[in-house]
Amino acid sequence: MNDLVETKQPTVGVRLMAATDYPAWIIMRHALWPECPLERHRLEVEQILKGDGVVLLAEDAGRRAIGFAEVSIRRDHVEGTTSTPVPYLEGWYVVPECRGQGIGRTLVEAVAAWAVKAGFTEIASDAELNNEGSIRAHERLGFREAGRTVHFVRPLTADAAEGTVSGVPANRADVGT
Numbered sequence: 062m063n064d065l066v067e068t069k070q071p072t073v074g075v076r077l078m079a080a081t082d083y084p085a086w087i088i089m090r091h092a093l094w095p096e097c098p099l100e101r102h103r104l105e106v107e108q109i110l111k112g113d114g115v116v117l118l119a120e121d122a123g124r125r126a127i128g129f130a131e132v133s134i135r136r137d138h139v140e141g142t143t144s145t146p147v148p149y150l151e152g153w154y155v156v157p158e159c160r161g162q163g164i165g166r167t168l169v170e171a172v173a174a175w176a177v178k179a180g181f182t183e184i185a186s187d188a189e190l191n192n193e194g195s196i197r198a199h200e201r202l203g204f205r206e207a208g209r210t211v212h213f214v215r216p217l218t219a220d221a222a223e224g225t226v227s228g229v230p231a232n233r234a235d236v237g238t
Contacts, residue, residue, distance in 0.1 A: 072122035073164055075171040078129065082118050085126035093154040109133065114148070117171050119155065119164050128155035130168040132175070132184075139185045141207020148176045150186035169202050 078086060083106070090102050097105075109116065112133060119128035130153040136146045150172055155164045176184050186204060188195035196206070 073119055073127070073162075073167065075117055075119050075167055078116040078118045082126060086116060086118070086129055089126065089129055089154050089156065090131075090152075092156075093152055114151075115172075115175060117168055117175070119168055121159070127159045128164050128168055129153065130172050132172055135185070140210070141205075142183055142185050144182050146181075148172070148179075148181050148184045150184055165198065166202060 087099075087102055087106060090106070091097070091099060094102070109131065114131070114133040116132070117130045118126055121127050131151045133149045133151050134146045135149045139145070139147050139149060150169065153165055153168050153172075155168070173184060185207070186199060188199055190209060190211075200206075
């Protein structure tokens with residue numbers, strides 16, 4: 062099965078995801094983030110596959126996908142970290158009928174093993190403020206809370222362009238030139 066880490070369950074293996082695992086990954090992703098439209102899942106999956114992160118897959122003895130851990134490499138500031146770039150555990154998931162068997166822990170430990178082998182010194186993750194179960198799971202796996210934030214988005218309209226500032230590029234193509 063090409064295990065990355067020793068598992069407590071001899072019938073569970075963890076390996077790097079292959080292209081043939083894509084359909085199972087999308088289904089599990091949608092179960093983890095059901096509010097995300099399927100088309101957005103597909104777009105995010107394409108971005109992940111083009112990037113330098115990894116997706117690890119847990120499978121049972123019959124090679125059925127039963128969980129995943131999705132890791133990106135973040136080069137921007139990551140709250141609480143002391144290094145950059147840093148592997149970021151975007152999410153991990155285990156199918157409901159297999160929970161409580163240590164498979165989630167095995168996936169996260171496989172992420173840690175991959176990160177150490179890749180030369181990283183820490184990994185980061187997040188949880189929704191109201192998801193106490195996820196917060197506790199992170200803490201049990203050795204993560205420490207680094208802060209709490211609320212994110213904001215402001216839609217832009219054509220009216221916003223009327224407040225022109227001297228020296229600010231007139232269009233997006235001029236940004237960074």
